[in-house]
Amino acid sequence: MGVTEMKLEKYSENDRALYECLVFNEETMVKNLGRTFTEEEAAFFFRAVLEQNSEGNEFGFYKVFVDEPDKEEYIGMGAITMNDEYEAPEIEYMLLPQFWNKGYGTELVEILLNMVQGFSTIVAITDPDNTYSRKILLKKGFESVKQYRNDDGEHAELFRLKRPILVLRDMVFSDIEDYVRWFTVETEWMKTDSPWENEATTPEAERSSWTEYYESVRELPEDSERWKYEIELDGKHVGWVSSYVDLDYVDNPGHIPAVGIDIPVADAWNKGVGTQALQQFLGYLKKRGCKSAYTQTWSGNHAMLRVAEKLGFTENVRKKDYRMVDGKLYDAITLQIDL
Ligand SMILES: CC(C)(COP(=O)(O)OP(=O)(O)OC[C@H]1O[C@@H](n2cnc3c(N)ncnc32)[C@H](O)[C@@H]1OP(=O)(O)O)[C@@H](O)C(=O)NCCC(=O)NCCS
Numbered sequence: 204m205g206v207t208e209m210k211l212e213k214y215s216e217n218d219r220a221l222y223e224c225l226v227f228n229e230e231t232m233v234k235n236l237g238r239t240f241t242e243e244e245a246a247f248f249f250r251a252v253l254e255q256n257s258e259g260n261e262f263g264f265y266k267v268f269v270d271e272p273d274k275e276e277y278i279g280m281g282a283i284t285m286n287d288e289y290e291a292p293e294i295e296y297m298l299l300p301q302f303w304n305k306g307y308g309t310e311l312v313e314i315l316l317n318m319v320q321g322f323s324t325i326v327a328i329t330d331p332d333n334t335y336s337r338k339i340l341l342k343k344g345f346e347s348v349k350q351y352r353n354d355d356g357e358h359a360e361l362f363r364l365k366r367p368i369l370v371l372r373d374m375v376f377s378d379i380e381d382y383v384r385w386f387t388v389e390t391e392w393m394k395t396d397s398p399w400e401n402e403a404t405t406p407e408a409e410r411s412s413w414t415e416y417y418e419s420v421r422e423l424p425e426d427s428e429r430w431k432y433e434i435e436l437d438g439k440h441v442g443w444v445s446s447y448v449d450l451d452y453v454d455n456p457g458h459i460p461a462v463g464i465d466i467p468v469a470d471a472w473n474k475g476v477g478t479q480a481l482q483q484f485l486g487y488l489k490k491r492g493c494k495s496a497y498t499q500t501w502s503g504n505h506a507m508l509r510v511a512e513k514l515g516f517t518e519n520v521r522k523k524d525y526r527m528v529d530g531k532l533y534d535a536i537t538l539q540i541d542l
Contacts (some may be wrong), residue, residue: 209310211265211281213256214249221266221277222249230300231279234333237357255284261294261318267311269302278302283319289363291324296336308339316343316364320483323368323437324404331360340364344475369443369479371487374417378433381440383414384451385467392467395504398528422469428491434466434480441476442466444484451499451519453537460488461497461537464510477510485514489542496542501526516540 214222214474225231226240233239236395263283286293294315298307313455319325329336331350337360341347345362353359370375385392386409393401422431431445446460455461464481466472476496481498488496498516499506503526516538525535 208270209307209314210243210268210275211314212268213263214266214280215256216253218266221251221278222252222278225280225297225299228299231297234330234336235297237330237355267298267307269295269307271530276302278307279311281315283315289324289326291326291363292319292322293326293328294319295327303335308335309342312339312343317482317486320479321368321370325364325366327362327364328359329362331358337362366369367437367474367476369476369483370435371480371483372435373423373429374420374431374433376417376421378440379410379413379417381467383409389467391469392465395506396465397501399526420487429487430460432484432487434464434476436468436471436476439468439478441468441471442480444480446484446488446496450497450537452522452525452535453497453499455497459495459497459539460493461499462488463498464507472506477506481510482514485540485542493542495539497537497539499535499537501528502536503528503531508536511538514540 223245226245229239252264257366262283262285263277264280267278267281269278270276277299278304280296282295284295295314295316296308296311298311318326326348327340327344329340331337339360342363344366345364348361348363350358350360383406387406390401399400415505420431430436430447433440434442434444440489442465444462444464446462448455448458448460450461462481462484463483464477466477466480467483485496496508497519498511500511517540518536519539520535522535522539524532526533
Protein backbone atom coordinates (compact mmCIF):
# COMPACT_ATOMS: atom_id res chain seq x y z
CA MET A 204 0.00 0.00 0.00
CA GLY A 205 1.32 3.41 -0.88
CA VAL A 206 1.17 6.66 1.01
CA THR A 207 -1.47 8.16 -1.26
CA GLU A 208 -5.00 6.88 -1.40
CA MET A 209 -5.78 5.10 -4.67
CA LYS A 210 -9.40 4.91 -5.75
CA LEU A 211 -10.95 2.75 -8.48
CA GLU A 212 -14.38 3.40 -10.01
CA LYS A 213 -15.93 1.74 -13.01
CA TYR A 214 -16.17 3.93 -16.14
CA SER A 215 -19.71 5.05 -16.84
CA GLU A 216 -21.51 6.75 -19.74
CA ASN A 217 -20.11 10.20 -18.84
CA ASP A 218 -16.48 9.12 -18.73
CA ARG A 219 -15.74 8.94 -22.44
CA ALA A 220 -13.34 11.90 -22.27
CA LEU A 221 -11.33 10.26 -19.48
CA TYR A 222 -11.19 7.03 -21.42
CA GLU A 223 -10.16 8.78 -24.64
CA CYS A 224 -7.40 10.85 -23.07
CA LEU A 225 -5.79 7.52 -22.30
CA VAL A 226 -6.38 5.56 -25.51
CA PHE A 227 -5.31 8.54 -27.65
CA ASN A 228 -2.21 9.15 -25.56
CA GLU A 229 0.72 8.31 -27.81
CA GLU A 230 3.29 7.47 -25.13
CA THR A 231 0.96 5.26 -23.11
CA MET A 232 -0.54 3.43 -26.05
CA VAL A 233 2.75 2.81 -27.87
CA LYS A 234 3.88 0.98 -24.75
CA ASN A 235 0.68 -1.05 -24.64
CA LEU A 236 -0.48 -1.68 -28.18
CA GLY A 237 2.33 -0.24 -30.27
CA ARG A 238 0.05 2.60 -31.46
CA THR A 239 -2.93 4.70 -30.38
CA PHE A 240 -6.50 3.60 -31.01
CA THR A 241 -8.29 4.85 -34.12
CA GLU A 242 -11.50 6.88 -33.59
CA GLU A 243 -13.55 3.82 -34.56
CA GLU A 244 -11.67 1.53 -32.18
CA ALA A 245 -12.06 4.00 -29.33
CA ALA A 246 -15.82 4.20 -29.90
CA PHE A 247 -16.14 0.43 -30.28
CA PHE A 248 -14.10 -0.37 -27.16
CA PHE A 249 -15.82 2.26 -25.05
CA ARG A 250 -19.15 0.60 -25.83
CA ALA A 251 -17.60 -2.75 -24.84
CA VAL A 252 -16.27 -1.19 -21.62
CA LEU A 253 -19.75 0.06 -20.68
CA GLU A 254 -21.31 -3.27 -21.53
CA GLN A 255 -18.82 -5.17 -19.37
CA ASN A 256 -19.20 -2.64 -16.55
CA SER A 257 -22.96 -3.09 -16.49
CA GLU A 258 -22.55 -6.67 -15.28
CA GLY A 259 -22.21 -5.76 -11.61
CA ASN A 260 -19.29 -8.02 -10.62
CA GLU A 261 -15.61 -7.22 -10.08
CA PHE A 262 -14.83 -7.75 -13.77
CA GLY A 263 -14.70 -4.49 -15.68
CA PHE A 264 -12.80 -1.35 -16.52
CA TYR A 265 -11.92 1.11 -13.78
CA LYS A 266 -10.89 4.78 -13.73
CA VAL A 267 -8.01 5.17 -11.32
CA PHE A 268 -7.56 8.25 -9.12
CA VAL A 269 -4.91 9.19 -6.57
CA ASP A 270 -4.72 11.99 -4.04
CA GLU A 271 -1.75 14.04 -5.20
CA PRO A 272 -0.71 16.81 -2.73
CA ASP A 273 -3.16 19.46 -3.93
CA LYS A 274 -5.92 17.57 -5.72
CA GLU A 275 -7.33 14.25 -6.85
CA GLU A 276 -5.80 13.18 -10.16
CA TYR A 277 -7.02 10.76 -12.80
CA ILE A 278 -3.97 8.65 -13.54
CA GLY A 279 -5.27 5.96 -15.87
CA MET A 280 -7.12 2.69 -16.11
CA GLY A 281 -7.12 -0.66 -14.36
CA ALA A 282 -9.14 -3.57 -15.72
CA ILE A 283 -10.09 -7.14 -14.96
CA THR A 284 -11.35 -9.21 -17.89
CA MET A 285 -11.74 -12.95 -18.45
CA ASN A 286 -8.99 -14.49 -20.56
CA ASP A 287 -10.80 -17.29 -22.38
CA GLU A 288 -7.66 -19.13 -23.45
CA TYR A 289 -6.43 -19.46 -19.85
CA GLU A 290 -9.88 -19.44 -18.25
CA ALA A 291 -8.47 -16.98 -15.73
CA PRO A 292 -8.92 -13.30 -14.92
CA GLU A 293 -6.58 -11.04 -16.85
CA ILE A 294 -5.47 -7.81 -15.23
CA GLU A 295 -4.66 -4.79 -17.35
CA TYR A 296 -3.36 -1.36 -16.42
CA MET A 297 -2.47 1.77 -18.33
CA LEU A 298 -1.23 4.93 -16.71
CA LEU A 299 -0.76 8.39 -18.21
CA PRO A 300 3.00 9.05 -18.69
CA GLN A 301 3.21 11.82 -16.08
CA PHE A 302 2.30 9.20 -13.44
CA TRP A 303 4.87 6.58 -14.38
CA ASN A 304 7.71 5.63 -12.04
CA LYS A 305 5.91 6.76 -8.89
CA GLY A 306 4.97 3.33 -7.58
CA TYR A 307 1.36 3.71 -8.75
CA GLY A 308 1.66 0.76 -11.17
CA THR A 309 2.65 -1.62 -8.39
CA GLU A 310 -0.08 -0.31 -6.11
CA LEU A 311 -2.69 -0.67 -8.85
CA VAL A 312 -1.62 -4.26 -9.59
CA GLU A 313 -1.88 -5.06 -5.87
CA ILE A 314 -5.41 -3.65 -5.76
CA LEU A 315 -6.48 -5.55 -8.89
CA LEU A 316 -5.02 -8.79 -7.52
CA ASN A 317 -6.93 -8.26 -4.29
CA MET A 318 -10.14 -7.82 -6.23
CA VAL A 319 -9.79 -11.34 -7.65
CA GLN A 320 -8.94 -13.08 -4.37
CA GLY A 321 -10.99 -16.14 -5.23
CA PHE A 322 -8.92 -17.07 -8.30
CA SER A 323 -5.73 -19.12 -8.13
CA THR A 324 -4.52 -18.23 -11.65
CA ILE A 325 -4.30 -14.67 -12.97
CA VAL A 326 -2.78 -13.61 -16.29
CA ALA A 327 -1.44 -10.34 -17.69
CA ILE A 328 -0.16 -9.43 -21.14
CA THR A 329 2.46 -6.79 -21.78
CA ASP A 330 4.89 -5.63 -24.44
CA PRO A 331 8.19 -7.45 -23.74
CA ASP A 332 9.99 -4.11 -24.18
CA ASN A 333 7.86 -2.52 -21.46
CA THR A 334 10.46 -3.03 -18.74
CA TYR A 335 8.49 -1.09 -16.11
CA SER A 336 5.42 -3.26 -16.55
CA ARG A 337 7.43 -6.50 -16.67
CA LYS A 338 9.19 -5.50 -13.47
CA ILE A 339 5.91 -4.94 -11.62
CA LEU A 340 4.55 -8.32 -12.71
CA LEU A 341 7.73 -10.21 -11.81
CA LYS A 342 7.83 -8.44 -8.43
CA LYS A 343 4.27 -9.59 -7.73
CA GLY A 344 5.18 -13.23 -8.45
CA PHE A 345 4.06 -13.56 -12.09
CA GLU A 346 6.16 -15.71 -14.42
CA SER A 347 6.65 -15.20 -18.13
CA VAL A 348 4.86 -17.95 -20.07
CA LYS A 349 5.40 -17.02 -23.71
CA GLN A 350 6.27 -14.26 -26.14
CA TYR A 351 4.25 -13.97 -29.34
CA ARG A 352 2.89 -11.49 -31.88
CA ASN A 353 -0.61 -10.08 -31.40
CA ASP A 354 -3.18 -9.56 -34.18
CA ASP A 355 -1.43 -6.30 -35.09
CA GLY A 356 1.89 -8.13 -35.47
CA GLU A 357 3.23 -6.40 -32.32
CA HIS A 358 5.35 -8.29 -29.78
CA ALA A 359 3.45 -9.41 -26.70
CA GLU A 360 4.38 -11.39 -23.61
CA LEU A 361 1.99 -13.42 -21.51
CA PHE A 362 2.58 -13.58 -17.75
CA ARG A 363 0.86 -15.92 -15.33
CA LEU A 364 0.52 -15.83 -11.55
CA LYS A 365 -0.32 -19.05 -9.74
CA ARG A 366 -1.24 -18.57 -6.11
CA PRO A 367 -3.01 -20.41 -3.38
CA ILE A 368 -6.64 -19.61 -2.77
CA LEU A 369 -7.05 -17.95 0.56
CA VAL A 370 -10.48 -17.62 2.09
CA LEU A 371 -11.57 -16.02 5.36
CA ARG A 372 -14.61 -17.88 6.62
CA ASP A 373 -16.68 -18.58 9.72
CA MET A 374 -15.80 -21.47 12.00
CA VAL A 375 -17.08 -24.93 11.10
CA PHE A 376 -17.45 -27.96 13.38
CA SER A 377 -14.32 -29.75 12.12
CA ASP A 378 -12.18 -26.72 13.13
CA ILE A 379 -12.63 -27.68 16.80
CA GLU A 380 -10.16 -30.59 16.55
CA ASP A 381 -7.66 -28.34 14.72
CA TYR A 382 -7.76 -25.96 17.69
CA VAL A 383 -7.33 -28.85 20.13
CA ARG A 384 -4.17 -29.93 18.26
CA TRP A 385 -2.85 -26.36 17.89
CA PHE A 386 -3.17 -25.68 21.62
CA THR A 387 -1.80 -29.00 22.84
CA VAL A 388 0.48 -30.67 20.27
CA GLU A 389 1.36 -28.43 17.31
CA THR A 390 2.37 -25.50 19.50
CA GLU A 391 5.45 -24.13 17.71
CA TRP A 392 3.48 -20.99 16.74
CA MET A 393 3.07 -20.05 20.42
CA LYS A 394 6.79 -19.36 20.69
CA THR A 395 6.33 -16.15 18.70
CA ASP A 396 2.67 -15.28 19.35
CA SER A 397 2.61 -14.15 23.01
CA PRO A 398 4.98 -16.60 24.72
CA TRP A 399 4.66 -14.81 28.07
CA GLU A 400 0.97 -15.83 28.17
CA ASN A 401 1.19 -19.58 27.51
CA GLU A 402 -0.55 -21.68 30.11
CA ALA A 403 -0.69 -25.45 30.52
CA THR A 404 -3.84 -26.98 29.07
CA THR A 405 -5.27 -30.39 28.10
CA PRO A 406 -7.04 -31.72 24.99
CA GLU A 407 -10.24 -32.13 27.03
CA ALA A 408 -10.18 -28.53 28.27
CA GLU A 409 -9.49 -27.21 24.76
CA ARG A 410 -12.17 -29.41 23.18
CA SER A 411 -14.70 -28.21 25.69
CA SER A 412 -13.90 -24.49 25.35
CA TRP A 413 -13.67 -24.56 21.52
CA THR A 414 -16.93 -26.49 21.31
CA GLU A 415 -18.55 -23.88 23.52
CA TYR A 416 -17.08 -21.11 21.38
CA TYR A 417 -18.23 -22.84 18.18
CA GLU A 418 -21.78 -23.08 19.56
CA SER A 419 -21.71 -19.36 20.35
CA VAL A 420 -20.71 -18.30 16.83
CA ARG A 421 -22.42 -20.89 14.62
CA GLU A 422 -25.19 -19.60 12.41
CA LEU A 423 -24.38 -15.95 12.94
CA PRO A 424 -26.62 -13.81 10.73
CA GLU A 425 -24.92 -13.06 7.40
CA ASP A 426 -24.60 -9.33 8.13
CA SER A 427 -23.61 -9.44 11.81
CA GLU A 428 -20.16 -8.08 12.60
CA ARG A 429 -17.36 -10.66 12.81
CA TRP A 430 -14.45 -10.20 15.19
CA LYS A 431 -12.81 -13.45 14.10
CA TYR A 432 -12.46 -15.39 10.87
CA GLU A 433 -10.81 -18.72 10.13
CA ILE A 434 -8.11 -18.76 7.46
CA GLU A 435 -8.51 -21.47 4.84
CA LEU A 436 -5.72 -22.09 2.35
CA ASP A 437 -6.51 -24.23 -0.69
CA GLY A 438 -9.35 -25.75 1.31
CA LYS A 439 -7.27 -26.42 4.46
CA HIS A 440 -7.85 -24.69 7.79
CA VAL A 441 -4.50 -23.12 8.72
CA GLY A 442 -5.24 -20.39 11.28
CA TRP A 443 -7.31 -17.36 12.16
CA VAL A 444 -7.50 -13.57 12.16
CA SER A 445 -9.22 -11.63 14.89
CA SER A 446 -9.86 -8.14 16.19
CA TYR A 447 -10.19 -6.72 19.71
CA VAL A 448 -10.40 -3.28 21.30
CA ASP A 449 -9.00 -3.89 24.80
CA LEU A 450 -5.38 -3.18 24.00
CA ASP A 451 -2.50 -4.14 26.22
CA TYR A 452 -0.62 -1.10 27.70
CA VAL A 453 -2.29 1.39 25.27
CA ASP A 454 -5.44 3.41 26.07
CA ASN A 455 -8.00 3.09 23.34
CA PRO A 456 -10.82 5.56 24.01
CA GLY A 457 -11.80 5.57 20.32
CA HIS A 458 -12.27 1.74 20.36
CA ILE A 459 -10.01 1.40 17.34
CA PRO A 460 -9.76 -2.33 16.60
CA ALA A 461 -6.45 -4.14 16.90
CA VAL A 462 -5.96 -7.04 14.51
CA GLY A 463 -4.21 -10.27 15.35
CA ILE A 464 -3.26 -13.29 13.28
CA ASP A 465 -2.07 -16.81 13.99
CA ILE A 466 -1.14 -19.49 11.50
CA PRO A 467 -0.30 -22.59 13.55
CA VAL A 468 0.34 -24.66 10.38
CA ALA A 469 4.05 -23.99 9.92
CA ASP A 470 4.06 -25.30 6.31
CA ALA A 471 2.08 -22.21 5.40
CA TRP A 472 4.62 -19.71 6.79
CA ASN A 473 6.66 -17.31 4.65
CA LYS A 474 4.50 -17.75 1.56
CA GLY A 475 2.62 -14.46 1.85
CA VAL A 476 -0.41 -16.07 3.52
CA GLY A 477 -0.25 -13.96 6.70
CA THR A 478 0.03 -10.73 4.74
CA GLN A 479 -2.78 -11.67 2.37
CA ALA A 480 -5.09 -12.82 5.17
CA LEU A 481 -4.56 -9.67 7.25
CA GLN A 482 -5.01 -7.51 4.17
CA GLN A 483 -8.37 -9.18 3.50
CA PHE A 484 -9.38 -8.75 7.13
CA LEU A 485 -8.38 -5.07 7.12
CA GLY A 486 -10.47 -4.69 3.95
CA TYR A 487 -13.40 -6.22 5.83
CA LEU A 488 -12.94 -3.79 8.76
CA LYS A 489 -12.71 -0.87 6.32
CA LYS A 490 -15.96 -1.97 4.67
CA ARG A 491 -17.58 -1.96 8.11
CA GLY A 492 -16.54 1.67 8.57
CA CYS A 493 -13.23 1.41 10.49
CA LYS A 494 -10.87 4.24 9.62
CA SER A 495 -7.81 2.89 11.37
CA ALA A 496 -6.49 -0.30 13.00
CA TYR A 497 -3.75 -1.32 15.41
CA THR A 498 -1.67 -4.44 15.67
CA GLN A 499 0.41 -5.42 18.69
CA THR A 500 3.50 -7.57 18.77
CA TRP A 501 7.00 -7.71 20.29
CA SER A 502 10.50 -7.08 19.02
CA GLY A 503 11.33 -10.81 18.85
CA ASN A 504 8.51 -11.54 16.37
CA HIS A 505 10.33 -10.69 13.13
CA ALA A 506 7.78 -12.36 10.85
CA MET A 507 4.89 -10.34 12.32
CA LEU A 508 6.87 -7.11 12.19
CA ARG A 509 7.63 -7.79 8.53
CA VAL A 510 3.97 -8.56 7.77
CA ALA A 511 2.97 -5.27 9.42
CA GLU A 512 5.62 -3.41 7.43
CA LYS A 513 4.50 -4.98 4.14
CA LEU A 514 0.92 -3.92 4.86
CA GLY A 515 1.93 -0.32 5.59
CA PHE A 516 1.57 -0.27 9.40
CA THR A 517 3.79 2.25 11.18
CA GLU A 518 5.12 2.08 14.71
CA ASN A 519 2.98 3.91 17.20
CA VAL A 520 4.05 2.90 20.73
CA ARG A 521 7.19 1.04 21.83
CA LYS A 522 7.63 -0.08 25.43
CA LYS A 523 11.27 -0.82 25.93
CA ASP A 524 12.15 -4.14 27.60
CA TYR A 525 8.50 -4.80 28.43
CA ARG A 526 8.42 -8.52 27.54
CA MET A 527 10.52 -11.31 28.99
CA VAL A 528 10.93 -14.33 26.71
CA ASP A 529 13.32 -17.19 27.57
CA GLY A 530 15.06 -14.97 30.11
CA LYS A 531 15.65 -12.14 27.62
CA LEU A 532 13.96 -8.74 27.50
CA TYR A 533 12.17 -7.54 24.37
CA ASP A 534 10.21 -4.40 23.45
CA ALA A 535 6.41 -4.42 23.23
CA ILE A 536 5.36 -2.75 19.98
CA THR A 537 2.04 -1.30 18.83
CA LEU A 538 1.66 -0.35 15.18
CA GLN A 539 -1.13 1.49 13.41
CA ILE A 540 -2.52 1.77 9.89
CA ASP A 541 -5.03 4.19 8.34
CA LEU A 542 -7.61 2.27 6.32
C1 LIG B 1 3.35 -14.04 11.97
C2 LIG B 1 2.67 -14.89 10.91
C3 LIG B 1 1.17 -14.68 10.97
C4 LIG B 1 3.19 -14.48 9.54
O1 LIG B 1 2.53 -15.21 8.55
P1 LIG B 1 3.26 -15.60 7.19
O2 LIG B 1 2.25 -16.24 6.32
O3 LIG B 1 4.48 -16.36 7.49
O4 LIG B 1 3.62 -14.14 6.66
P2 LIG B 1 4.16 -13.71 5.22
O5 LIG B 1 4.69 -14.88 4.48
O6 LIG B 1 3.08 -12.91 4.60
O7 LIG B 1 5.34 -12.72 5.63
C5 LIG B 1 6.35 -13.11 6.52
C6 LIG B 1 7.56 -12.23 6.30
O8 LIG B 1 8.42 -12.30 7.42
C7 LIG B 1 9.72 -12.66 7.01
N1 LIG B 1 10.35 -13.41 8.10
C8 LIG B 1 9.97 -14.59 8.62
N2 LIG B 1 10.80 -14.94 9.62
C9 LIG B 1 11.69 -13.94 9.75
C10 LIG B 1 12.80 -13.70 10.60
N3 LIG B 1 13.14 -14.57 11.56
N4 LIG B 1 13.50 -12.56 10.44
C11 LIG B 1 13.18 -11.66 9.49
N5 LIG B 1 12.12 -11.83 8.64
C12 LIG B 1 11.41 -12.96 8.77
C13 LIG B 1 9.50 -13.48 5.77
O9 LIG B 1 10.67 -13.57 4.98
C14 LIG B 1 8.39 -12.67 5.11
O10 LIG B 1 8.87 -11.49 4.51
P3 LIG B 1 9.10 -11.35 2.90
O11 LIG B 1 7.76 -11.57 2.27
O12 LIG B 1 9.65 -10.00 2.73
O13 LIG B 1 10.06 -12.47 2.53
C15 LIG B 1 2.98 -16.41 11.10
O14 LIG B 1 4.39 -16.56 11.04
C16 LIG B 1 2.49 -16.97 12.41
O15 LIG B 1 1.33 -17.31 12.54
N6 LIG B 1 3.39 -17.07 13.40
C17 LIG B 1 3.06 -17.64 14.71
C18 LIG B 1 2.05 -16.81 15.48
C19 LIG B 1 2.39 -15.33 15.56
O16 LIG B 1 3.52 -14.97 15.82
N7 LIG B 1 1.37 -14.50 15.35
C20 LIG B 1 1.52 -13.06 15.43
C21 LIG B 1 1.22 -12.60 16.79
S1 LIG B 1 1.58 -10.90 17.02
